[in-house]
Amino acid sequence: MSQHPIPTNALDAQAIARPVYLLPGWLNSDPDHWQSAWQRLHGDTRVEQNDWEWPRRGDWMARLDEVLQHDARLRERPALLVAHSLGCQLVAAWAAHSAHTARVQGALLVAPPDTERDDTPPQLHNWRPIRRPRLPFASIVVASSDDPFCSPERAAGMAADWGAEFVLAGPLGHVNAASGLGDWPEGRALLKRLAA
Template sequence: MNTSGLLETCRVLLLPGWLGSGEGHWQTRWAALHGFTRVEQDDWTWPRRGDWMARLDDVLLSDVRPAVLVAHSLGCQLVAAWAAHSRHTGRVQGALLVAPPDTERDDMPPQLHNWRPMRRGRLPFVATAVVSSDDPYCDPARAAGLCVDWGATRVDAGPRGHLNAESGLQDWPEGLALVASLVNAPSVQP
C-alpha cells in the first residue's frame, strides 16, 4: 500500500504499549517503512499515565496537521485516558486501537497498577479497535465491552494472541488499510 498520501493529509502517530515495540513489531516496521512517527516515552518500564498523556499532547501540538493515533496494548489505554482529559482532542482524525489490555485484572504487573481505573468514556473521534479472541491480556468479552464504551468499531482478528511480533503480523497490511480508512473517515462530533 502506498502511504505517501496518508502523510500529506495527516500524521500517523504510533503509540507503543508497555516496554515499547521491539524490532519485529508491526509498529516498528511501519515507522521504518512508512515514516510514521513513534511517540517515545521517557520510561517504558514503569509507565506513568500522566507522563504518557503529557508526552502525547507535546507531540500532537508539534505539528498543525491532524493526526491518526495508532495504539498497541497500553497505548490504547493511553488514548482513552488522554481523550478524557486533553483539550486537544480536536486535532485527532481517528484512532486505531490494537489489543487493548485489561489493566484492572488481578494478574497485571505492579508497573501497570497506576493505569487503574481504566478510562471508559466515549472517544470524541472515530475509532476502530482490533481484538484477538485469545489475547492473554484481555478477555474477549471485556475487550468487546471496552469497544462499546469507547464507541469504537470492533474488528475481530481471530486467535492471534496479543497482536504483536509473536503474532506473525509482519508488515500487517490489513492494519495499514484500517489506518487509511481512518484518514478518510468523517469527523465525529463530541
C-alpha cells in the same frame, strides 16, 4: 516481510495524507513489531516515552499532549493515532482530559489490555481504573480471540464505551511481534479507512 512492486511509502502517501503517530505499549515495540515496520515503511512517528518500564499514566498523557500540541501541521490536518496494548489505554485516558483532541482525526486501537485484571503486573497498577468515556474522534478497536492480556468480551466492552468499531481479528495472541504479522497490511487497511 512482504515485498511490494511499488514502494509502500508511495502507496501510503496517496492513501494516508496526514501525520500518523505510533503509540507503543508497555516496554515499547521491538524491531520485529508491526509498529516498527510501519515506522520504517511509511515514515510514521513513534511517540517516545521517558519510562517504558514503569509507565505512569499521567506522564504518558502529558507526553502525548506535548507532541500533538507542537506539531503545527495538525492545525489543518489532524493526525491519526495507532496504539498498541497500553497505548490504547493512553489514548482513552488522554482523550478524557486533553483540550487538544481536535488535533486527532481517528485512532486505531490494537489489543487493548485489561489493566483491571488481578494478574496485572504491579508496574501497570496506576493504569486503573480504565478510562471509558466516549472518544471524541472515530476509532477502531482490534482484538484477538486469544489475547493473554484481555478477553474478547472485555475488549468489546471497552470498544462499546469508547464508541469504537470493534474488529475481532481471530487468534493472533497479543497482536505483536510474536504473532508473526510482518508489516500487517490488514491493520494498515483499517487505518486507511480512518483516514478517509
